[in-house]
Amino acid sequence: MNVYSGSANIFPIRHADPEAMGECTGLSCEIGAAATELAVVAVAAVVGLATFLMFAYVREAADTDQRERQRVLAxxxxxxxxxxxxxxxxxxxxxxxxxxxxxxxxxxxxxxxxxxxxxxxxxxxxxxxxxxxxxxxxxxxxxxxxxxxxxxxxxxxxxxxxxxxxxxxxxxxxxxxxxxxxxxxARSSLVDRIDEEIEALRVFESDLSRVDRRRQRLLEHLDGVSGSGTDAALDVWKRLNGLEEECNEIAAERQEKLADPPMTPDLAADTGENHAFYKYLYEPTDAPQYPVLAQVSELAERVRDDRDRVARRLAGGR
Structure with a gap:
């Protein structure tokens, strides 16, 4: 990396199209809408869903950072x-x-x-x-x-x-x-900044793993409920909503870091480019340029899928 030299983009988590829900936004409306999508409601909708996500984007980004760290040290x-x-x-x-x-x-x-x-x-x-x-x-x-x-x-x-x-x-x-x-x-300073990013990735992966473990436990709990399990399913549905909100919070935290990077090259500072540090790390790779946000989006999508399946179970009376 040659170092001789003298408003952040927002990546919101993709949500379902609000028009698909019409003007009805209450709990009963959401569950009812989910039910109308199916001609036949699956009885055991959550069986086999309790699987952990592999946070490949974040881990690949950490590996990329480690390799770049070694190059800069050399x-x-x-x-x-x-x-x-x-x-x-x-x-x-x-x-x-x-x-x-x-x-x-x-x-x-x-x-x-x-x-x-x-x-x-x-x-x-x-x-x-x-x-x-x-x-x-x-x-x-x-x-x-x-x-x-x-x-x-x-x-x-x-x-x-x-x-x-x-x-x-x-x-x-x-x-x-x-x-x-x-x-x-300059390279010693860059190594320190790369270390900050590696540590940030570790923290974000820990936060995402915690959300995913709770998602799994909720589904395993519901899968083990005998009888209709309506109350349990409703409780799980609500808690999955809460997990999606946690995903939104994690995404917002990452966006704040993107807007305030560990370092900004002089030329990037002159042009107002806030993401130059992250482009330097991730743009040359085939992976997403914003690995944490991509990972959060993937987990949030999984949470929404699980919530929809629970809603269909509720609508089916089981």
């Missing part, structure tokens, strides 16, 4: 090592330069070729290749040349100064070391 360590190696080099004396080039862009493009003419510059470029460009994911994620990477990570003026001088001057050495240290610090 880059942090690489920049720290590069800074240490450059710091140990002796800069060229004042006034030591190689022949000039045709402008700063030409200098950036030729910095890696200039390295062949000066031992100090060769040492700098070798150190960069052996550290920053040697992280396992470098080719797949960046695949940049040395000049491109130096410009992106440490600033275009750094690469231009190296090429235009043709050697490692004291000023260039100082800039390389300080900016590499800053690049490492």
């Amino acid at each position: 880059e942090r360590n690489a920049f720290k090592e590069f800074a240490d190696r450059v710091s140990a080099l002796d800069p060229a004396g004042a006034g030591s330069t190689a022949p000039g080039f045709d402008g700063p862009m030409a200098a950036i493009r030729t910095v890696d070729r200039v390295g062949g003419d000066d031992i100090r510059l060769r040492q700098v470029l070798a150190a960069y290749r052996d550290t920053v460009m040697s992280v396992p994911h470098y080719r797949k994620e960046y695949d940049e040349t040395i000049p491109e990477s130096l410009a992106a990570e440490l600033g275009p003026d750094t690469a231009a100064a190296l090429a235009s001088n043709g050697t490692l001057s004291a000023a260039s050495k100082s800039a390389l070391v300080s900016r590499s240290q800053r690049a490492a610090e």
Whole structure:
């Protein structure tokens, strides 16, 4: 991740179409409407429904975050090592330069070729290749040349100064070391923010699991009731309504976090982009970009399905 640089969307839980219920909103109306959907009412509607949801979206997101954390740590360590190696080099004396080039862009493009003419510059470029460009994911994620990477990570003026001088001057050495240290610090900060997201996912999964366990226990209880079980079914129906409200609350909490991310890149802040941090983590994957909200929606849908089945059981007189 190159870090050199100088109103939140709402994702409500999808609810059933209110028009399907007409103008009747009371408990008896909802149960009656559910009954009219079936020609034959199933007698044992809740049998076999008490199964736990596997929170795949949240767990996959946590795995994604862990992998990105390892990549960022590798880059942090690489920049720290590069800074240490450059710091140990002796800069060229004042006034030591190689022949000039045709402008700063030409200098950036030729910095890696200039390295062949000066031992100090060769040492700098070798150190960069052996550290920053040697992280396992470098080719797949960046695949940049040395000049491109130096410009992106440490600033275009750094690469231009190296090429235009043709050697490692004291000023260039100082800039390389300080900016590499800053690049490492930026990645340390990013790791901390990723850790926050991983912990947030853990908490949300715990909250969702608690709702799902209660859903399961309600259905198991109703399945074990003998006789008509009307009172028990009505109680379960009401409690399932409460679980859906808890899903709404969890979704609202996640939306608040989306609106106030752990960090916002400078460019994203300039454009008012609140979700840049989450896009950075999840947009490159095939999974939902908002895994917690997708998971809440899935659980809420399951709760509504269970509630509808209980309503049909009530309407069937059992």
